[in-house]
Amino acid sequence: MNEWAFMVVKAQGLCKAFASGTGIYDFNLEADAGERIALVGANGAGKSTSLHLLAGVFTPDQGQVQVCGQNFPKAQAYLGYVPESSLAGVEMPVLEFLLFVARARVLSKSEQSQRLASVIQIFALEQVLTRPIRHLSKGYQQRVGLAQACLHQPKLLLLDEPTDGLDPQQKDNFYQFLQQISPGTTLILSTHQVQEVAHFCTRLLILEQGYLRFDAPPEQLLKITKQTQLETAFLTFTQQKLWNTYASSGNLCGLST
């Protein structure tokens, strides 16, 4: 069977080194349609760099990324990306911005009005359409970010720390909005808040100093660390450097050893 029948993204041996000596090393990932993946790690672990590589914002020093069987730049057509705090300074009003993105995505006139109406409704943006984005609350800015990323109905949605700075109610709203995105869309979101994604994600990736150390369902992390809470399980795993135990358990899921 064609390997792309279900697969949405495939990253093989990605490396990106910065002059400071930090970066991403041998990052491998295969994800199918509808998977919900959380990418977690401490500050500087490499979450944003990995997402930039998956989104084609960074060109890898080594390795390659394919989305829906396409290399970049064609792969861009199949993905939506919301970088961290990306809209904080945008002066353009919400509707104008969404129209701008719809045109940049080369949607036809009828697709533009249909898709705009759809994302405005899904992300409840009716009340803020004429307001400059930078005047909106962080919660609304994230909703506009999601709306622009979903305009062309991407197969892969990449979100960098989308709930950073949101209060508990806004976080809750945010995850409810995510639930409304098409069930076939593959979602990869980065966060520091591992407990927050416990009920949302089907798969957890842990990055540590540029290395992918864990790639399995969250329950597996609880089992390995003998913890009941994901937050403490994450801390136990990283502080006790349990990745060798995990790797030797045979559940590698594309991890480098």
Ligand SMILES: Nc1ncnc2c1ncn2[C@@H]1O[C@H](COP(=O)(O)OP(=O)(O)OP(=O)(O)O)[C@@H](O)[C@H]1O
């Ligand atoms: N453009 C760049 N030039 C030089 N170094 C960079 C660049 N981007 C990232 N880095 C470095 O690469 C490492 C990983 O950074 P990255 O932003 O990917 O981590 P992160 O896990 O997203 O961190 P945070 O949670 O703080 O956002 C860090 O040491 C960072 O300083």
